[in-house]
Amino acid sequence: MSSDHHAHNPGFISKYVFSLDHKVIGVQYTVTSLIFLFFGFSLMMIMRWQLAYPGEAIPLVGGWLGKYLVDNNGVLLPEGYNSLGAMHGTIMVFLGVVPLAVGGFGNYVMPLQIGAPDMAFPKLNMASYWVYFAGGVTMLSSFFVPGGAANSGWTAYPPLSNIANTVGTYPFWNGQTIWLLAMVLLITSSLLGSVNFIVTIMHLRVKGLTMFRLPFFVWAQFVTSFLLLLAFPPLEAAGVLQLMDRVFDTSFFMPSGLVVSGVVQEYSGGGSPLLWQHLFWFLAHPEVYVLILPAIGIVGEIIANNTRRPLWGYKTLVYSVIFLGFMSFVVWAHHMFLTGMGTAMSTFFQTTTMIISIPSVVILTALLLSLWQASIRFTVPMLFALSFLPMFAIGGLTGLPLGLSASDIQLHDTYYVIGHFHYVVAPGTIMALLGGVYFWYPKVTGRKMSTLLGHLHFWPSFVFMNTVFFPMFMVGLAGVSRRLWDQTEYVQGIDVQGWVRMSSWGAWGLGLAQLPFIINFFFSAFAGKKVDANPWKATTLEWAAPSPPPHGNFAEVPVAYRGPYEYSVPNAKEDFHPQHIPDSQVV
Amino acid sequence: MAASAEDVRKSIKSYLLVFGALAVLTVITVAASWLKVSVALAIFIALVIASVKGSLVASVFMHLTGEKATLYWVLIISAFFFLLLVLLPVLQTWETSHLIDQVKP
Amino acid sequence: MSSELLPHTLDAHPVTGMYNGKFGVWLFLASEVMLFGALFSAYILLRTHGDFPTHKETLLNYKIGALNTFLLITSSVTMVMAWASFKLNDPGKGKLYLWITVILSCAFLFIKIKFEYMHKIHEDIIPSTSTFYGIYYCMTGLHGLHILGGVVVMLYFLTVGSGLWNKNQQQFTNRIECTGLYWHFVDLVWIFLFPVFYLL
Amino acid sequence: MIASSFWLPPDISEHGSQIDIIIKYLHWFMAILFVAWGSYFLYCLVRFRAGANPKATYGDAKAKPSKVAEIVVIVIEAALLVGFSIPVWAYYRSEPPTNADNPLTVRVVAQQFAWNIHYPGKDGVFGKTRPELVDEALNPIGLVDASEDPAAGDDYVSVNIFHAPKGRDILVRLSSKDVIHSFAVPLLRVKQDAVPGMEIPIWFKAEKTNEEAQEMMKRAFELPASAEGAEAERFIKENRLRVTMADYGSVPKGATLNAEHLKTLIAAGTTSVELAPGFPVNIQCAQLCGLGHYRMKGQMKIYEPEDFEAWYSSAGEVEVFDEDEFDDE
Numbered sequence A: 001m002s003s004d005h006h007a008h009n010p011g012f013i014s015k016y017v018f019s020l021d022h023k024v025i026g027v028q029y030t031v032t033s034l035i036f037l038f039f040g041f042s043l044m045m046i047m048r049w050q051l052a053y054p055g056e057a058i059p060l061v062g063g064w065l066g067k068y069l070v071d072n073n074g075v076l077l078p079e080g081y082n083s084l085g086a087m088h089g090t091i092m093v094f095l096g097v098v099p100l101a102v103g104g105f106g107n108y109v110m111p112l113q114i115g116a117p118d119m120a121f122p123k124l125n126m127a128s129y130w131v132y133f134a135g136g137v138t139m140l141s142s143f144f145v146p147g148g149a150a151n152s153g154w155t156a157y158p159p160l161s162n163i164a165n166t167v168g169t170y171p172f173w174n175g176q177t178i179w180l181l182a183m184v185l186l187i188t189s190s191l192l193g194s195v196n197f198i199v200t201i202m203h204l205r206v207k208g209l210t211m212f213r214l215p216f217f218v219w220a221q222f223v224t225s226f227l228l229l230l231a232f233p234p235l236e237a238a239g240v241l242q243l244m245d246r247v248f249d250t251s252f253f254m255p256s257g258l259v260v261s262g263v264v265q266e267y268s269g270g271g272s273p274l275l276w277q278h279l280f281w282f283l284a285h286p287e288v289y290v291l292i293l294p295a296i297g298i299v300g301e302i303i304a305n306n307t308r309r310p311l312w313g314y315k316t317l318v319y320s321v322i323f324l325g326f327m328s329f330v331v332w333a334h335h336m337f338l339t340g341m342g343t344a345m346s347t348f349f350q351t352t353t354m355i356i357s358i359p360s361v362v363i364l365t366a367l368l369l370s371l372w373q374a375s376i377r378f379t380v381p382m383l384f385a386l387s388f389l390p391m392f393a394i395g396g397l398t399g400l401p402l403g404l405s406a407s408d409i410q411l412h413d414t415y416y417v418i419g420h421f422h423y424v425v426a427p428g429t430i431m432a433l434l435g436g437v438y439f440w441y442p443k444v445t446g447r448k449m450s451t452l453l454g455h456l457h458f459w460p461s462f463v464f465m466n467t468v469f470f471p472m473f474m475v476g477l478a479g480v481s482r483r484l485w486d487q488t489e490y491v492q493g494i495d496v497q498g499w500v501r502m503s504s505w506g507a508w509g510l511g512l513a514q515l516p517f518i519i520n521f522f523f524s525a526f527a528g529k530k531v532d533a534n535p536w537k538a539t540t541l542e543w544a545a546p547s548p549p550p551h552g553n554f555a556e557v558p559v560a561y562r563g564p565y566e567y568s569v570p571n572a573k574e575d576f577h578p579q580h581i582p583d584s585q586v587v
Numbered sequence B: 001m002a003a004s005a006e007d008v009r010k011s012i013k014s015y016l017l018v019f020g021a022l023a024v025l026t027v028i029t030v031a032a033s034w035l036k037v038s039v040a041l042a043i044f045i046a047l048v049i050a051s052v053k054g055s056l057v058a059s060v061f062m063h064l065t066g067e068k069a070t071l072y073w074v075l076i077i078s079a080f081f082f083l084l085l086v087l088l089p090v091l092q093t094w095e096t097s098h099l100i101d102q103v104k105p
Numbered sequence C: 001m002s003s004e005l006l007p008h009t010l011d012a013h014p015v016t017g018m019y020n021g022k023f024g025v026w027l028f029l030a031s032e033v034m035l036f037g038a039l040f041s042a043y044i045l046l047r048t049h050g051d052f053p054t055h056k057e058t059l060l061n062y063k064i065g066a067l068n069t070f071l072l073i074t075s076s077v078t079m080v081m082a083w084a085s086f087k088l089n090d091p092g093k094g095k096l097y098l099w100i101t102v103i104l105s106c107a108f109l110f111i112k113i114k115f116e117y118m119h120k121i122h123e124d125i126i127p128s129t130s131t132f133y134g135i136y137y138c139m140t141g142l143h144g145l146h147i148l149g150g151v152v153v154m155l156y157f158l159t160v161g162s163g164l165w166n167k168n169q170q171q172f173t174n175r176i177e178c179t180g181l182y183w184h185f186v187d188l189v190w191i192f193l194f195p196v197f198y199l200l
Numbered sequence D: 001m002i003a004s005s006f007w008l009p010p011d012i013s014e015h016g017s018q019i020d021i022i023i024k025y026l027h028w029f030m031a032i033l034f035v036a037w038g039s040y041f042l043y044c045l046v047r048f049r050a051g052a053n054p055k056a057t058y059g060d061a062k063a064k065p066s067k068v069a070e071i072v073v074i075v076i077e078a079a080l081l082v083g084f085s086i087p088v089w090a091y092y093r094s095e096p097p098t099n100a101d102n103p104l105t106v107r108v109v110a111q112q113f114a115w116n117i118h119y120p121g122k123d124g125v126f127g128k129t130r131p132e133l134v135d136e137a138l139n140p141i142g143l144v145d146a147s148e149d150p151a152a153g154d155d156y157v158s159v160n161i162f163h164a165p166k167g168r169d170i171l172v173r174l175s176s177k178d179v180i181h182s183f184a185v186p187l188l189r190v191k192q193d194a195v196p197g198m199e200i201p202i203w204f205k206a207e208k209t210n211e212e213a214q215e216m217m218k219r220a221f222e223l224p225a226s227a228e229g230a231e232a233e234r235f236i237k238e239n240r241l242r243v244t245m246a247d248y249g250s251v252p253k254g255a256t257l258n259a260e261h262l263k264t265l266i267a268a269g270t271t272s273v274e275l276a277p278g279f280p281v282n283i284q285c286a287q288l289c290g291l292g293h294y295r296m297k298g299q300m301k302i303y304e305p306e307d308f309e310a311w312y313s314s315a316g317e318v319e320v321f322d323e324d325e326f327d328d329e
């Protein structure tokens, strides 16, 4: 079916730049988003200097950060701090993790895992990458416009975001407006991608691959796509409304009678600031599950492969993920408990929030039980996957005090929240995604990454991740607000300064710990050990294709004969039964 | 819908019928807006008529009646989230703006 | 082009009952429901929130609105007729219907812009005049962009893209069907916009 | 700061202990779960490593313990939700102090980057305000003239300092002039966003005065070896918001240590002093509100009721509070 296309030799441009091949697009996504991740992290390493040593000049880079970020002495400005913070959040979420988890891994691995020759809509796929790319470039360009990048947080709450970054008379030429335009592009890209994913998963599975024989990772991508499909449009709508507010002076989010810096604001009024928050969090809560579900999927794959036994409770896992996806649409206002909620609404949202924690507990328990009576191989990807479990547990558990509206009174908008979600997204998702890179690298390049460098990457990263984020819980409980340029303005802030410095040192250590990875990533592509198509002795279909898979993926269209994780089946020749090998050849 | 030529020919008639119905309903909506009824009732009437028109378009022009369960599920889920998105923000903002009524000025 | 070789490009999938393109369009429409849903939510919230003028106090001309509604529902019929004609292997009639659809939608846009937007802007009624006009311009503008997009796609199939009919009739008809689904949805949105802005 | 427990700041409000209880119970619960799960996890890693268990078992592990664990989690979450969180919120949000409780009612108007506390004066009625009248220095909330609204005549506005009595209900009508802020007083376990265009009520009762809070928070600090040099400078910088809690001869109680003080103390052979925050009950802004968000700080001054009355009856026009001068008070 697929062996005969592209009889002619496509040129470099159509092969590697405007390629329609899901694998090339997947690699494009992966590399671009890794670079964005590193960039987003660098912003935070700068901010952590100001937090650890408030008011001292930033070493090394302070001199050339530009007048919107630092003053003449190289000290970070408060508005520069806000810009970096907003851009860190935005870049990490929308330009780093989502494109890596969905655009990168989803694009590359998912079609292979279902035995498809490509995505259902290759042109749409290419378009979604380039729209993402355009969004990223637009977002970055905002560092250079007058007034600097957006500085109202990644949440961009109006009225602040409506009045922020207005410099001179250019309606478009300022950070916040560019942020909005870039967000519209990024959301569009995700929408194109999610349509493509759903159709591909439903329509292009090979013969024999029923829904309940799909690898867990595919299920995770499937649910994620629905979240992207249905949750992103409201933010797109909100973005359009805020653009109108900024460019056409409407007042959707501006109530009447505002006085900013002593000046009465002129506009028609009658808007609602809370409207933005609803539309934003309607997206952003499902969004956080977009950040975690693909990671859980990757962890599931790696764990099944390295425990050499089937995932415990595969169906339970699938149902939990579906339920999680569904529930994630009905909890959003737990981010808004303190905007003035009455008893009725707060009861509704805290109850749904407690309910949504149950499927997470079930998922984690199932993954944990998969270790029982296993034969655990501590490969590098497995180390990353294993570290995900306790880290996600800490992140998830600390979500509970935030989810109860009464305890959220004390913890809302403190570093406790920062600690909570970083435990899920950084030691959780980031570690899982890195594990995924090590796991599928041999498929993409035909070569393995260095194990030694892998260990040099894993252990310090694991330690430093905790050094960065654990102290944040203490800082938060002590009552220090987030987004503070200088927390030592407050006596509580001075008291926890030791913890804060520890976080900062951890962050820089974490930065250093990425060097072995970067080296490993680029060098192994041509210096790594050559391996065969199935180096991990895995069962799912992507390992049935050659490494790297040719255009069209499979030399011969596979047929699925069984479920995804048939490891250590009694009386078998080997300890794994690939999905595509008929029974007659394995027993 | 993999319709045969015969089916298509048959459905052309229903397209024209629906067209007529839509035109009539548009006239009715405009007429109804001149009725002297309360605002709530007026909104209700207008939305009911719009929903009827919408379902006609969806089920006949878009052939929704001939589709399979998968699509229904997708649409039901979006419709449900749509309702939440419309209702909850309004309720919450309403509740918040009335909290102050509990305390005397 | 590799996409021709992908499964279910032409034939319906046994479970979903749709070919790839149609399923894709329906999913896209589901997301459009949420997009316009969010805007309707904004409208209702702003309206119940306080100082929000209603149509009785505003100058929207419901007669123009009704005329436009009529144009759009007519274009929906001609659209579905176009698809039916292609399906019945009558490309001449199909094209004719498609042209009528294009003309009707251009008429819609023309009336919208010339007699509503321009007229209003002339009277200095712009989005920032009041929240009502803000959301009116926003929602009808977004809807107008959707119309414009539909027109561009139809013109594509009438001109540059019409060659596909000779190569693969079924695929061409499928694409017309997908365009039609989108088109009916745009019509459907207007069916709600009209009473919400012009009558209530 | 002396952590009352779980690193929380001391609690000086009436309702705060109920919030703390949830935080404490929940964290114990989380810790137990984590340790239990973690031990199982580590046990598996060791017991079932490939070296020790070369052949994995195909069948499912027993599901019962996991079911039990999940049910325990559900039950405890439900108990915390229904037993603690919802009632606290219901009390805190829907049972405002009544007139019979004689609450002190104030308006708090947030702005970039200050807290305006508007007292109604003796008549207990707030004067009208209008945005056009706002003058950042003289009339930050745009209060009308007494000729327009007699109720405005005795109104009193204090910027960044919130005077309040102990042991009496305090009812705050919270709003904002420009963007969203968040009125947070960690010691009182109070936090509420100030949303422009809305007035949102919150209420609380302080059970400690500033002095009593300082007593709770006082702590001994080692003095540096020398009164000069980097270490001494850092000591002064880090303690610039604290005051002495006892009389140290040349340095009176309630003083902020400066280089001069340090010199005399070290010369007198003192090695440690007891310090506590000068203003222990601070108001923070918890919602990003612009470049000055980090310094949008107010202070509460909680008096004994009779001292409060004395202050209230003598209060003047607009009081602007500057923290750097607080030790002169």
Ligand code: HEA
Residues within 6 Å of the ligand: A155, A288, A289, A291, A292, A334, A335, A353, A354, A356, A357, A358, A360, A361, A364, A365, A368, A389, A390, A392, A393, A395, A396, A397, A399, A400, A402, A403, A404, A408, A411, A412, A413, A417, A420, A421, A424, A425, A429, D033, D034, D037, D038, D041
């Ligand atoms: C991937 C991202 C992610 C995930 C998965 C979650 C998961 C959860 N989150 Fe989190 N959250 C964020 C990202 C995430 N969150 C972000 C980014 C913000 C802040 C945004 C901002 O304001 O900028 C936030 C903020 C946030 C708030 C608002 C706080 C505030 O602003 O005041 C709340 C409140 O309810 C909350 C709750 C929860 C809950 C209940 C879960 C639950 O789903 C968690 C359920 C999980 C568990 C309960 C773990 C169970 C596991 C075990 C018990 C097993 C132990 C196992 C071993 C030891 C191996 N989150």
Ligand code: HEA
Residues within 6 Å of the ligand: A031, A034, A035, A037, A038, A041, A044, A048, A085, A086, A088, A089, A090, A092, A093, A097, A152, A153, A154, A155, A291, A418, A422, A425, A426, A427, A430, A468, A482, A483, A484, A503, A507, A510, A514, A517, A518, A521
């Ligand atoms: C997915 C989301 C995500 C991720 C992964 C991170 C990762 C990190 N975050 Fe981030 N953060 C946010 C989302 C995220 N953050 C958000 C939403 C906010 C709120 C913003 C706001 O207030 O508006 C925030 C805020 C925030 C703050 C609070 C600032 C404040 O309130 O003032 C801090 C403080 O320390 C912080 C620190 C860090 C650190 C140290 C990491 C580290 O863990 C980073 C780890 C990263 C890596 C290890 C990079 C790995 C990549 C490579 C090694 C690339 C290699 C390249 C090639 C091979 C080509 N973050």
Ligand code: CUA
Residues within 6 Å of the ligand: D111, D112, D113, D180, D181, D182, D285, D286, D287, D288, D289, D290, D292, D293, D294, D296
């Ligand atoms: Cu005001 Cu932050």
Ligand SMILES: [Cu+2]
Residues within 6 Å of the ligand: A284, A285, A288, A331, A332, A334, A335
């Ligand atoms: Cu959330």
